[in-house]
Amino acid sequence: MISIGSGAEADTQAHQRFSWFSQINSGKHFPALRIYVAILIAHAIEHTVQAFQIYVLDMPRTKAGGFIGYLLPAVNKDEVLHWTYAVLMIVGLILLRPGFKGRSRKWWTIALGIQIWHFAEHTFLLAQYWSGMHFLGRPVPTSVVQAFFPRVELHLIYNMAVMLPILAALSLHWFGPAAAGSQGDCDCRSHFR
Template sequence: MTAIPIRRGRWQSLNAGGHRTALNVFLFIVIAHWAEHIVQAIQIWGLGWPVPESRGVLGQFFPWVIKSEALHYGYALIMLVGLIVLRKGFTGTARTWWNISLGIQVWHHLEHLLLLFQAQSGLFLAGKPVPTSIVQLIVPRVELHLFYNTLVFIPMVVAVILHRKPSDDAVCTCARA
């Protein structure tokens, strides 16, 4: 049986010479999403807006965005894929912190998958009237997702800071530029 050749060049470059660019693009996406959650929190607790009207920045112009489980799941999936794909570029303690972020995102992704399933099927968890995640049974949704995104973001930042320090075992050029 003949093996099918797999083109690995692009994926490998994301963890070598292209790691810095890929990481910066990924971090921009992550920070933009996290900023949306922070703006929503400011709208609720700082400005006193009702939760349904507190839709972050994009949600003010595109209200359906805040209600789209498919869009939220898509972002959770992008986060998961980004953490997995860029992981090989990290070494040592930086990889440990990146792995912590990845582990938390796995759970966050599963919660969004559960929400998406409920939205698509109309079968809601614990008899709730809307899609509800497991931890959302205890913590309100706005607070929970701000918390999840913070939990994923903090170890990711630690990993990037450690990663950008010059190292003998680095597989990319992030620390040299």
């Protein structure tokens, strides 16, 4: 016979299952945000280096892949890797969103909206990669907006478009005055005072 616990036991079990979520939006919000931002910045640096390789070092686009792409050229063509990064960014934006309040939450939500579009574009690219049928008959997977802008520049723009509202949210959340709204349950501001 299966034993079903009392309501209090069930509540405790549910709390333990979801306590990590509560922690990353309260006491562990600051370290979780630092990890998230470090990944975001590393990715943005990769795209910036890629643009530098093309425009300053005059490398062919097929060879310009940032630091990692230069060492491991296959990653530049790996749509699954790019799609996975887009998924991880959305997951981070969703999981860390409850820790934001007031105006900082608005900016965080704007970043989430932009990242959802970026994810949709990568999903479209991945579908083309797997099917072999490319948008507009191009020789490589092509996103909707990529029909108008080159891929390197477009991804640099997308990453900056997501990063800027994240930085606005973090500025308000970490450094903002009390007028910026409640900080929520975390102690993020205490790390800067």
